[in-house]
Amino acid sequence: MLKVIVLGFVHIFIILLLSPLYEGVMRKVRAVVHSRQGPPLLQPYYDLAKLMIKDDQQVSGDFIFKSAPVLCLGSVILVALFTPMGTDAPLSFTGDALVLVYLLTMSAVFIILGGMASRNPYAFLGANREMMLLLVVEPVLAISLMTGAIKAHSLMLTDISGFMAATPTLSLGVAGLAFFLVIQPEMAKIPFDLAEAETEIMEGPFIEYSGRRLALFKWAFFAKQVIFVSLFAQICLPWLQTGNAFLDIVLNLLKVLVLVVVVELIAALNPRLKIEQAIKYFAWVIVFALAGMGLALLGL
Amino acid sequence: MANSFELINQIEENFAGAVKVDSVSGRAAFLSTSGERLLELTDFLANKMDGRFIMAIGTDKRPINNKFEISYLFGFDRDGFDISLKVEVEEEKLEVPSITQVIPGANWAEREVYDLLGIVPRNHPDPRRLILADDWPDDQYPLRKDFEHNHRPPAVQVKKIMKEPEGNATVLSVGPFFPTLEEPANFRLFVEGEKVVGCDYRGFFSHRGIEKLADKVLDYNQVPFMAERVCGICGFVHSCSYCQAVEDAALIEVPARARFIRTIMLELERIHSHLLWIGLAGHVIGFDTVLMQSWRIREPVMWLCEQISGNRKTYGMNLVGGVRRDIPESLHPKILETLAEIESQSRSMVDAIIKDTPLLMRLKGVGVLSPQDARKLCVVGPTARASGLTTDIRVQYPYAAYGELEFKAACQTGGDVLARTLVRAEELFTAIDLVRQALQKMPESPIMAEVQDIPPGKEGISVVEAPRGEAMHYVLTGTENRPYRWVIRAATYPQLQAIPHMLNKSTVADFPLIVASIDPCFSCTERVETVDRSKHTLKIYRREELLEQPQRKYQGGEQ
Numbered sequence: 001m002l003k004v005i006v007l008g009f010v011h012i013f014i015i016l017l018l019s020p021l022y023e024g025v026m027r028k029v030r031a032v033v034h035s036r037q038g039p040p041l042l043q044p045y046y047d048l049a050k051l052m053i054k055d056d057q058q059v060s061g062d063f064i065f066k067s068a069p070v071l072c073l074g075s076v077i078l079v080a081l082f083t084p085m086g087t088d089a090p091l092s093f094t095g096d097a098l099v100l101v102y103l104l105t106m107s108a109v110f111i112i113l114g115g116m117a118s119r120n121p122y123a124f125l126g127a128n129r130e131m132m133l134l135l136v137v138e139p140v141l142a143i144s145l146m147t148g149a150i151k152a153h154s155l156m157l158t159d160i161s162g163f164m165a166a167t168p169t170l171s172l173g174v175a176g177l178a179f180f181l182v183i184q185p186e187m188a189k190i191p192f193d194l195a196e197a198e199t200e201i202m203e204g205p206f207i208e209y210s211g212r213r214l215a216l217f218k219w220a221f222f223a224k225q226v227i228f229v230s231l232f233a234q235i236c237l238p239w240l241q242t243g244n245a246f247l248d249i250v251l252n253l254l255k256v257l258v259l260v261v262v263v264e265l266i267a268a269l270n271p272r273l274k275i276e277q278a279i280k281y282f283a284w285v286i287v288f289a290l291a292g293m294g295l296a297l298l299g300l
Numbered sequence: 301m302a303n304s305f306e307l308i309n310q311i312e313e314n315f316a317g318a319v320k321v322d323s324v325s326g327r328a329a330f331l332s333t334s335g336e337r338l339l340e341l342t343d344f345l346a347n348k349m350d351g352r353f354i355m356a357i358g359t360d361k362r363p364i365n366n367k368f369e370i371s372y373l374f375g376f377d378r379d380g381f382d383i384s385l386k387v388e389v390e391e392e393k394l395e396v397p398s399i400t401q402v403i404p405g406a407n408w409a410e411r412e413v414y415d416l417l418g419i420v421p422r423n424h425p426d427p428r429r430l431i432l433a434d435d436w437p438d439d440q441y442p443l444r445k446d447f448e449h450n451h452r453p454p455a456v457q458v459k460k461i462m463k464e465p466e467g468n469a470t471v472l473s474v475g476p477f478f479p480t481l482e483e484p485a486n487f488r489l490f491v492e493g494e495k496v497v498g499c500d501y502r503g504f505f506s507h508r509g510i511e512k513l514a515d516k517v518l519d520y521n522q523v524p525f526m527a528e529r530v531c532g533i534c535g536f537v538h539s540c541s542y543c544q545a546v547e548d549a550a551l552i553e554v555p556a557r558a559r560f561i562r563t564i565m566l567e568l569e570r571i572h573s574h575l576l577w578i579g580l581a582g583h584v585i586g587f588d589t590v591l592m593q594s595w596r597i598r599e600p601v602m603w604l605c606e607q608i609s610g611n612r613k614t615y616g617m618n619l620v621g622g623v624r625r626d627i628p629e630s631l632h633p634k635i636l637e638t639l640a641e642i643e644s645q646s647r648s649m650v651d652a653i654i655k656d657t658p659l660l661m662r663l664k665g666v667g668v669l670s671p672q673d674a675r676k677l678c679v680v681g682p683t684a685r686a687s688g689l690t691t692d693i694r695v696q697y698p699y700a701a702y703g704e705l706e707f708k709a710a711c712q713t714g715g716d717v718l719a720r721t722l723v724r725a726e727e728l729f730t731a732i733d734l735v736r737q738a739l740q741k742m743p744e745s746p747i748m749a750e751v752q753d754i755p756p757g758k759e760g761i762s763v764v765e766a767p768r769g770e771a772m773h774y775v776l777t778g779t780e781n782r783p784y785r786w787v788i789r790a791a792t793y794p795q796l797q798a799i800p801h802m803l804n805k806s807t808v809a810d811f812p813l814i815v816a817s818i819d820p821c822f823s824c825t826e827r828v829e830t831v832d833r834s835k836h837t838l839k840i841y842r843r844e845e846l847l848e849q850p851q852r853k854y855q856g857g858e859q
Binding site: 030033034035036121122125128129190191193194197198199200201202268269270271272273274275276277 | 470471472473478479480491493494582583584585586587588589591592593596656658659661662807808809810811812
């Protein structure tokens with residue numbers, strides 16, 4: 001029990017306090033690609049602090065509008081407790097792969113609801129895009145996790161992760177690749193940052209948010225980036241496990257660092273796609289992921 | 301030249317008695333006609349003779365002959381010759397038939413003449429206010445000679461002038477402040493989901509009355525500095541074009557070296573403008589790497605301009621009769637070195653852009669403007685050349701030193717954003733080559749002509765190929781050492797009118813890119829003020845009120 005509580009605090013510490021640092025690294029990488037100097041590494045912390053002390057110019061008294069950022073960050077924290085980050089997740093029980101997919105979806109749903117509640121046409125457009133993207137991206141994630149679950153005969157993320165390390169097979173390779181392809185939209189990175197698209201619809205669902213509520217959304221985004229990349233690292237790149245919990249967590253943080261750089265490089269070297277192009281693309285990814293699942297059922 | 305006389309003969313044959321030839325210069329012919337056969341004539345000029353409508357110029361000539369005058373300017377690209385068709389209007393009956401029925405591209409020009417002088421275009425399809433502010437009184441026309449330049453009429457009730465969508469499309473208001481437009485312009489997009497089904501435009505939020513200043517305050521040699529401030533990017537184009545118009549009117553021969561220096565500066569301006577545009581287009585579709593890299597490549601050009609003129613932009617080089625600064629031999633190696641650097645870097649950037657598949661997915665087939673529409677709407681510059689028209693003012697109407705240099709106009713037939721990108725990329729390299737040629741061929745001579753007194757009542761037209769298209773300047777000389785009438789038509793003017801046609805079948809995601817693809821150049825002076833259309837009031841907000849505002853709305857929403 002004590003272990004679970006300590007581990008829970010470690011996870012929350014990582015996603016809340018360390019995640020802005022990863023964002024800072026991403027901004028530095030982007031700056032290097034751009035031939036710029038870039039902001040200091042700690043800039044995302046300053047940004048959050050600045051937003052926290054700013055006035056909240058709320059434009060809507062709607063309950064959903066006011067509570068969406070809190071619920072979004074809340075569901076992200078909950079996801080963190082189900083995600084293995086080096087060692088077992090603090091809350092891991094049978095079926096946690098499914099719970100994880102649900103919780104991840106929830107954080108996006110709160111963004112959609114918050115955007116809709118602000119009653120701004122741009123927010124509507126953004127929420128619309130987020131919804132369409134969600135409908136094609138989440139199935140890929142679910143299918144990849146299920147492929148792992150079929151092979152490992154278990155729905156527990158810890159088992160799936162361990163199984164992949166022990167016996168890499170064709171179907172798991174396909175699942176891993178499909179998983180990699182959804183990292184970009186899940187982290188709201190170019191080419192799939194359609195819902196925010198600053199130059200097209202001015203941050204979409206967040207257009208009417210300001211001050212503390214915007215900070216919460218941003219924070220949830222930073223946290224989600226770490227969670228997602230860490231999940232990928234644990235499931236698809238499970239090597240270098242030492243057995244020592246502390247070392248494993250540190251190793252995982254390093255893996256996340258490398259992956260975050262890769263994600264940012266992809267983002268910096270591509271333009272934003274249009275929503276219909278993105279949907280067409282992910283329709284093919286779903287087919288690909290389903291093929292992987294078929295292979296797993298055939299025992300490959 | 302032979303062709304231009306043939307042209308005039310043909311018009312005289314077909315409209316015997318209805319047209320009078322006032323004067324013919326090397327650059328243009330000035331014809332006059334009456335209102336009755338204007339539509340027939342414009343139809344003949346535009347559709348039979350392949351003339352391209354450039355601008356309608358209204359002048360208040362009451363101090364001279366008690367009449368108003370509109371002159372319609374047509375360009376005949378094959379011959380490199382302009383024809384100006386004048387119609388005199390009596391003060392008692394301020395009306396002319398609207399030529400927009402024949403030439404859709406004349407829409408704004410006629411509305412502008414109505415706004416500023418009060419001459420009514422009869423049967424205009426869209427007779428709304430264009431330039432004047434929403435709260436400007438109906439019977440005040442700022443470009444009339446009896447209107448003082450510093451007069452400020454009292455604000456009146458605000459009229460609703462924007463269009464409403466047909467059917468149940470949602471209105472998406474883009475601007476006046478929008479991150480990718482960066483200048484005040486208000487597009488009302490009518491959208492169904494992501495699809496754009498229509499659009500309306502309201503601009504001119506920062507109309508500065510520059511033309512009025514020229515006839516009331518400035519003198520001939522102060523105007524170039526004002527003209528340079530028309531645009532932050534193609535400033536040299538405007539001052540050069542104004543000077544050429546005065547030189548054309550007063551028959552001033554500009555020394556050869558000055559013409560070469562103007563050419564070099566114009567092409568340097570084109571290089572940095574196109575690099576700026578490539579970067580902005582990348583930024584609009586989220587490709588910030590293109591933005592940063594192309595602006596990095598652009599920077600040495602600005603340094604170079606600073607070495608030549610003392611300023612990175614807004615050089616202050618032009619005067620009527622020549623230029624103020626020489627480009628000394630000692631600077632040539634530096635210029636050539638910078639050009640070589642820019643050329644190799646841009647070459648690799650453009651190659652990378654053209655081969656990038658996701659980028660092509662965003663550019664290809666977006667914002668298509670067919671050659672027919674391009675002709676009908678009289679678009680100019682890279683936008684026209686991307687739609688298969690071959691108009692390049694530098695080739696067909698050579699000015700400065702372009703007649704002595706060798707180059708080819710870029711041309712594409714796609715008509716989409718990709719085609720516009722390719723045209724600009726090609727022009728970038730042409731411009732680099734042109735600077736090299738000009739440096740090599742630059743003769744020794746003074747850089748300033750002796751300018752005698754400029755006689756009044758002479759007309760001059762000058763069109764310069766700006767990076768965005770053609771910038772037209774018209775000057776009618778006056779007394780007191782200042783122009784009687786100065787007209788500017790910037791390159792963005794016709795292109796903006798083509799935006800609704802380009803938006804056809806596009807989505808919200810394409811919209812900023814399509815607007816960016818014409819390289820729009822609105823002006824940039826604005827302050828925070830709101831217009832309440834329902835209560836017909838205008839209010840300027842203080843900071844405290846701005847902070848209060850959203851909360852008030854929120855409380856109102858809960859009641």
